[in-house]
Amino acid sequence: MKYYIQLALTLLIFCAVGSGVLAYVNAKTKPIITERKIKEAKEARESLIPGSDFERHTAVADTEFEYYVALKKGTKDAQGYVFTAIRKGYAAPVKTMVGLDKDLKIISIKVIEQNETPGLGTNSALPAFTDQFKGKTDAELIVDKDGGLPGKSIKALSGATITTRAVTYSIKDDINILRADLASATGGVK
Amino acid sequence: MSFFRELTKGFIKENPTFVIVLGMCPTLATSTSVDNALGMGMAATFVLICSNIMIAAIKNITPDKIRIPIYVVVIAAFVSVVDMAMAAYVPALHKSLGIFIPLIVVNCIILGRAEAFAGKNNVINSLADGIGMGLGFTLSLSVVATIREILGNGTWLKMRVMPHSFDPMLVAILAPGAFITLGFLMAGMNMLKNRK
Amino acid sequence: MGYLGEIFVMAMSALFIQNFVLSRFLGLCPYLGVSKKLDSAIGMGLAVIFVMTMASAFCFLIQQYLLVPYHLEYLQTIAYILTIAALVQFVEMVIQKNSPALYKSLGVYLPLITTNCAVLGVALINITAFRSDGVTPYNFLDATLNGFFSGVGFTFVLLAMAGIRERLEFAPLPKSMRGMPIGLILAGTMALAFYGFMGFKI
Numbered sequence: 001m002k003y004y005i006q007l008a009l010t011l012l013i014f015c016a017v018g019s020g021v022l023a024y025v026n027a028k029t030k031p032i033i034t035e036r037k038i039k040e041a042k043e044a045r046e047s048l049i050p051g052s053d054f055e056r057h058t059a060v061a062d063t064e065f066e067y068y069v070a071l072k073k074g075t076k077d078a079q080g081y082v083f084t085a086i087r088k089g090y091a092a093p094v095k096t097m098v099g100l101d102k103d104l105k106i107i108s109i110k111v112i113e114q115n116e117t118p119g120l121g122t123n124s125a126l127p128a129f130t131d132q133f134k135g136k137t138d139a140e141l142i143v144d145k146d147g148g149l150p151g152k153s154i155k156a157l158s159g160a161t162i163t164t165r166a167v168t169y170s171i172k173d174d175i176n177i178l179r180a181d182l183a184s185a186t187g188g189v190k
Numbered sequence: 191m192s193f194f195r196e197l198t199k200g201f202i203k204e205n206p207t208f209v210i211v212l213g214m215c216p217t218l219a220t221s222t223s224v225d226n227a228l229g230m231g232m233a234a235t236f237v238l239i240c241s242n243i244m245i246a247a248i249k250n251i252t253p254d255k256i257r258i259p260i261y262v263v264v265i266a267a268f269v270s271v272v273d274m275a276m277a278a279y280v281p282a283l284h285k286s287l288g289i290f291i292p293l294i295v296v297n298c299i300i301l302g303r304a305e306a307f308a309g310k311n312n313v314i315n316s317l318a319d320g321i322g323m324g325l326g327f328t329l330s331l332s333v334v335a336t337i338r339e340i341l342g343n344g345t346w347l348k349m350r351v352m353p354h355s356f357d358p359m360l361v362a363i364l365a366p367g368a369f370i371t372l373g374f375l376m377a378g379m380n381m382l383k384n385r386k
Numbered sequence: 387m388g389y390l391g392e393i394f395v396m397a398m399s400a401l402f403i404q405n406f407v408l409s410r411f412l413g414l415c416p417y418l419g420v421s422k423k424l425d426s427a428i429g430m431g432l433a434v435i436f437v438m439t440m441a442s443a444f445c446f447l448i449q450q451y452l453l454v455p456y457h458l459e460y461l462q463t464i465a466y467i468l469t470i471a472a473l474v475q476f477v478e479m480v481i482q483k484n485s486p487a488l489y490k491s492l493g494v495y496l497p498l499i500t501t502n503c504a505v506l507g508v509a510l511i512n513i514t515a516f517r518s519d520g521v522t523p524y525n526f527l528d529a530t531l532n533g534f535f536s537g538v539g540f541t542f543v544l545l546a547m548a549g550i551r552e553r554l555e556f557a558p559l560p561k562s563m564r565g566m567p568i569g570l571i572l573a574g575t576m577a578l579a580f581y582g583f584m585g586f587k588i
Contacts, residue, residue: 007256014260015468018267019461025271026460029278036281088516090584091404115288117364117584211566214418215503219411259471262500266464274460289510292463296501298415365409366581369574373567380562 045070048099048108049080059181067178070099078102081178084112087170089163091115094124096167104175109133111167121163129157129164133171138179141172193318200322207330208379212298216290217331218368224347227335229283231328233272233291235321238300240268242320245308261304262295269295299327337371338362393531395518400535403584406504407543408577413504416495417544418569426491427548431541433481433496435534437473438505442533444469445509446526466509467500474500508536547572 052070059065067083095113142148220230276284308316342362344352512529
């Protein structure tokens with residue numbers, strides 16, 4: 001019995017040492033990672049709606065949804081909104097950053113994270129796909145395979161309908177949440 | 191065995207992928223492009239070297255009954271270090287390798303070498319073994335990745351090598367292509383071995 | 387959709403659409419290396435299903451109640467792998483006591499379940515997975531069930547492979563193709579077949 005306790009103690013010591021080393025490395029690397037993420041997100045926002053200051057908001061009805069109001073630099077005029085839509089695609093969540101103008105029409109989108117099938121779903125990140133979102137309202141965010149009319153819908157990627165649906169409908173749903181929040185008393189520019 | 195001999199045996203004669211047949215999961219999953227393969231190979235080599243050295247250094251104070259859990263803790267610690275370092279300094283590679291970075295801890299090559307070699311040899315030789323096996327793994331990973339990337343994408347290290355008229359064979363980058371490519375490569379290695 | 391529908395989606399995904407071995411490349415070592423006999427494949431498969439289910443459950447709990455609240459996410463790899471090692475040790479003891487014959491036939495492959503990428507893989511996947519609506523992350527029950535179905539998916543393919551390889555022993559193959567190469571090409575063909583399940587809308 002004493003032998004087993006000795007063994008367990010030895011293992012525990014090794015674990016403790018290992019954990020200590022990891023805690024140190026974590027302390028060193030975590031700030032770098034967080035800082036870079038903030039910088040990347042800020043640059044992405046600025047590329048969608050240039051010339052703005054961004055103000056962060058959280059929707060009242062759905063506290064998991066946060067969006068940024070793009071204020072014209074130096075003023076309090078809202079010239080648009082930016083948010084990140086996430087939805088599970090085929091393999092993993094697809095993250096799309098969306099820039100809207102003040103009438104909630106899409107200025108442009110950018111698929112910032114996806115792990116879909118190479119050659120099929122990965123084409124969602126290409127301009128050939130994302131450009132068709134420009135200028136669309138949320139009413140036009142229907143995939144053509146789901147009954148959308150040509151010209152007023154999103155053409156599905158060949159072999160990647162699931163990925164297309166993930167991007168399209170995640171944006172559509174989030175625009176609706178945004179619209180509801182702006183209409184509410186506490187939404188919009190402070 | 192001399193240092194040089196230990197170092198080079200991992201390249202061809204005892205190549206971990208084609209001869210000892212270890213580390214299949216990452217070989218198939220990360221060989222979609224040569225830069226992924228090199229990234230994974232380097233990360234695994236780093237962990238292998240560090241864990242081999244560490245395990246050889248502590249082999250006299252590890253009780254035999256719990257040596258496997260201790261090896262696992264050591265390897266897991268190094269893998270976590272690599273994971274955090276990659277997330278901080280090479281985020282794009284970190285993202286494309288995904289869960290296969292923490293999965294380095296169950297890469298049979300690392301635990302296999304710890305058990306078969308580092309636990310029984312001194313630090314210098316274990317270092318050589320680690321370098322050799324790691325580079326051998328990276329080499330075979332790159333060979334598979336080269337075939338898959340050229341056939342499936344027309345590029346090598348993301349530079350276009352096939353003419354634009356070449357329609358890529360998509361299956362090479364997908365799962366079935368991985369299995370079949372490796373299968374034929376292994377058959378090729380067997381042919382070379384049988385000829386000697 | 388109802389929870390039963392949710393479970394069906396999860397099962398279909400783990401078994402066919404995103405099969406652990408053929409799509410995700412997890413669990414290959416035993417898949418390629420395990421004995422080419424059908425009966426030890428069954429024993430191995432059942433052991434793996436049990437370990438994967440339990441590992442999913444325990445690792446999820448550890449993540450949710452220990453690692454996240456205390457900001458210890460960097461200890462995830464160590465914590466998970468130690469949990470799995472302990473589970474496998476436990477399974478080993480139980481099998482040794484209750485069925486020495488099975489214990490002997492599994493041999494060295496039983497402790498090797500610890501290094502099976504599929505077990506650690508499913509534990510890691512459960513943390514970042516989403517339900518079919520694409521937005522809700524997995525809860526404890528989802529994670530455990532996913533572990534179970536992924537194990538079944540693994541076993542399913544393992545059995546198919548073992549069955550085919552049993553027959554393949556008698557086939558006139560060129561010498562360099564015997565063993566591992568033909569096993570890999572076989573896996574590739576099966577993976578190709580499973581690709582037909584992609585885009586299966588439930």
